[in-house]
Amino acid sequence: MPMTTLPSPSLRRGAVALAGAVLLLGPVASARAQAPSDWPNRPVRLVVPLPPGGPSDIVLRGALEKMQPVLRQPLVLENKPGANGNLGSAEVARAAPDGHTWLWTTDTTVTVNPFVYRTMAFKVDDLVPVIRASTLSQILVCHPALGLRTLADFVQRAKAGKASYASGGSGSPGHLTTELFSSAAGIEMSHVPYKGPAPAMQDVMGGQVDCGFLAGSTVLPQVRAGKLTALAVSGAKRSALLPEVPTIAESGYPGFEASFSLVLFAPRGTPQPTVDQMQAAMADALRKPDLVEKLRANDLEVIAATQAQTAARLDADAKKWGALVKKIGLRQD
Structure with missing residues (x-):
């Protein structure tokens, strides 16, 4: 303990x-x-x-x-x-x-x-x-090799039936955020739950899972290092540390907020x-x-x-x- x-x-x-x-x-x-x-x-x-x-x-x-x-x-x-x-x-x-x-x-x-x-x-x-x-908000991050640059790219991949996502566990903030967004966007993805956001992030970086909504404090260093690509922020406003990354609401889903x-x-x-x-x-x-x-x-x-x-x-x-x-x-x- x-x-x-x-x-x-x-x-x-x-x-x-x-x-x-x-x-x-x-x-x-x-x-x-x-x-x-x-x-x-x-x-x-x-x-x-x-x-x-x-x-x-x-x-x-x-x-x-x-x-x-x-x-x-x-x-x-x-x-x-x-x-x-x-x-x-x-x-x-x-x-x-x-x-x-x-x-x-x-x-x-x-x-x-x-x-x-x-x-x-x-x-x-x-x-x-x-x-x-x-x-805290969640940040949608993906493996760079996928070539996704926007939330629209992510949705398009999901609608093609190719997307999987990692979370810190069933019922975790990342899981809930993804399900809320999936409902708003009309998409379905394969869910891979982990025992916490850190191992979820590791498998996204390793390419075992495509993407994941994960806490900023967990993924920011990897985004800055180019090991993850950030597509959108789940909260009502942009992250002060990633001002170039839009919110989900700004990306075509007005009113969306998950913090x-x-x-x-x-x-x-x-x-x-x-x-x-x-x-x-x-x-x-x-x-x-x-x-x-x-x-x-x-x-x-x-x-x-x-x-x-x-x-x-x-x-x-x-x-x-x-x-x-x-x-x-x-x-x-």
């Missing part, structure tokens, strides 16, 4: 009705000012139900370094992958709601998994959303003052200019949303992806 400890230097239910636009850089109250005097009083665990590395670790490690002086206790990151995030999430859902165990995961854990898995060891309502920290979020959750029943402090501590950390720039360099955008905004976004995304999952008949035991 990979574990990193940072050394110490000395739902939703009440929130949904307050939905609003996501707050990017607005002020929040000082985390210390909201802190209950007895929290935290021992190391704080942040369970990540995903493999080490990738966007989740990049954002969380950067934030924890800056949260440490505020919380004044060791912050322990524990990667516990399995069942597309369900195993680690279930552990947090069962944890004591005392503010010393938290869940850090992609939004798909609660917006997609409940529609995909027939049985889960936890309920979405067992977890309380705390902060939507950052967002995903990294979200912090608490076990249901965690005291609201503790949730407030944790939200404020992470929001303050994420807004530090050097961390904003570091994340931008990895094609990750800081959001630092309030608890209410986070809950509202998760509800909207659950409706969107739930409908897609039902349409394509994606189910797992």
Whole structure:
């Protein structure tokens, strides 16, 4: 079990009705000012139900370094992958709601998994959303030898029945993005799922699979090195790191948008003052200019949303992806 400890230097239910636009850089109250005097009083665990590395670790490690002086206790990151995030999430859902165990995961854990898995060891309502920290889009990349240069080229190949695509697994952001686009474009492709985006990228580079919608932080170095060709961005706007690559909406599919979020959750029943402090501590950390720039360099955008905004976004995304999952008949035991 990979574990990193940072050394110490000395739902939703009440929130949904307050939905609003996501707050990017607005002020929040000082985390210390909201802190209950007895929290935290021992190391704080942040369970990540995903493999080490990738966007989740990049954002969380950067934030924890800056949260440490505020919380004044060791912050322990524990990667516990399995069942597309369900195993680690279930552990947090069962944890004591005392503010010393938290869940850090992609939004798909609660917006997609409940529609995909027939049985889960936890309920979405067992977890309380705390902060939507950052967002990421997927980039459609292909093996250079295919000679594809535009999204139209990709669609033409798919319509000829020759296209295959790799993803980080069934129900992963790359899988969902591809299925959403396939529906919009009226195409079908052969899906090759992997255990994470890194091995998916490796097989696209190796030519075993044609293309894949994969996270920018995963594929950008290979795009710059000419080992992958980037055709389109799934989000609402272009990547600042690949400004020459258009969005899918700009490429002939108006209104198309597929982006995903990294979200912090608490076990249901965690005291609201503790949730407030944790939200404020992470929001303050994420807004530090050097961390904003570091994340931008990895094609990750800081959001630092309030608890209410986070809950509202998760509800909207659950409706969107739930409908897609039902349409394509994606189910797992």
